[in-house]
Amino acid sequence: MYKFISSLLIGLSLGAIYSLMSISLVLVWRSTRVVNFAQAGQAIVSTYIAYEVVNRTGSFWLAFFVAILAGALLCAIVDRYFMRPLFKRVTSGPIVAIAPVVATLGLLGVLRAVVGFVWGVELKPIAAPVSLDGYSLGSEVLPFAPYNALVIVVVAVVLIALSLLFQKTNLGLSLRASAYSPEIARLSGIRVNEIRTLGWAIAGAAGAIAGILATPTSYLSPNSLDILLVFGFAAAVIGGLESMVGAVVGGLVLGLGVTFVSNYVSTSLIFPTAFVFLIVILLVRPSGIVSGKRSRRA
Template sequence: MSYFVNVTLTGLTQGMIYAAFALALVLIWRSTRIVNFAQGSMAAATTFIALALVQAGWSYWLALVVALASGFVLGAIIERVIIRPVEGGNELNAVIVALGLFVALQAGIAIVFGSSFQSFPAPFGLEGFSVGDRRIALTPNGIYIIGAVIVTMLLLVALFRFTRVGLAMRASAFSQEVSRLLGVKVGGMLTLGWGLAAVVGSLAGLLIAGGGFVYPAYMDSLIVFGFVAAIIGGLDSPVGAIVGGLILGLALSYISGYAPRGSSLVTISALVILMVVLLVRPGGLFSSTTARRA
């Protein structure tokens, strides 16, 4: 029983990390209708900025603030300089540019910060809590991760449902021409969307890095699992990102913990889960629209 509890708690914490990255994908999709495959490399870049500050003697929390601010600036610059020139053309143009940006940013990180593994500090303890004479797989840092992701989700829900800025961002994503006629500054909304998505992605990068090792490509697996989580929940739903992340995290944790050679089945299991969800509900579990069929 204790093994099951520990496997579940591990999946819960890992699922919340997937959910954090899925939230970044949901935010960029809701505000620009673009899937940003470069989100992981952008998050890695800001994580290395935070690491450099910590190594220079700054506190973790101050480095966190600087990393999030750097993420916003990076996202805004990328939208203005790289993405905007191709936004008016074929929809695949932005996706292809994002893939190229993914590779370029990873190379840039390796040039500036090196390609070796580096330890990243955790803001809270990594030792599990004790319950009686047993130790469970839930750490103070794990609680911090869960709390940070839930707060981020609530802020995003509030942004899109209860603020004029969130409404303007969604309107700009769906119909730029109509939005301009209504007085919405579409260019500013798109830039804001990229900046905020980069902030959430930076948070995901810092959460997964805490207490582990980072290198230029350390976000690659999170990109895959975060994207799967976002699709499971529905790319238009912040709540769906959380649910999708938890479903994926728990499922992969159970497979890794109980299936023979489970650790080698994790990636293919994520693909199977994704295929099942897409067959049953193509728009995701929390999609608000009905998929169009041929």
């Protein structure tokens, strides 16, 4: 029973982080039809910046907000000065269909290398703001710690803020409109390009939060967030890649699934589990478990 409860809780906190990464991929995909593989690279940059801030000032929360800002800024820059010129340049030939994938992949590599140059490739820790020791229940010590609870709370707050932004504000409306139908949005007086860059910035912020929340329970290295990217992508696909609700559901499903498999079967089956999830969803329900009507074509 203890094992079940702690798996459930750990799964939730893990799933919460996957959800954020997944949301950041979904936001970019909805507005630009690009799966931003460089998101892991951008998150690693913002997380290293956070590491630097924690080291200098000792404040996790200051670092947290600096990371969000850095992530948002970096993502906006990537859209404005990298993706847009790319779309303008690459317009013909067989490369067009794969150019965004290839370009974000290249960017991922460059960002990883830059981080390696600046901070080195050794593993670096970021101290958690609250205890990482599990709660004790009677004589048992659960693996679920105050930090995991904090992760769930922070992600919940971020999700509520995001859904308020998207559902209740004019800005959210223009974000949704320009993702849904850019031409009609432009005709209605929305500055689609600027809104799109803003959407990227929000995605970058979500990715940055995922990055810094994931780090205290493990270590930071130039490729430590690649795993998060893969899980975030799997979560996004489980959720249908179009929907933010789907992204959250997908993240939680994946987090719980992975945790239960690693606690009850074997810890080394984490990746295969995620992969099987991905393949099964794609075979059985290609439009995701929270699906819209649109068919799955790039």
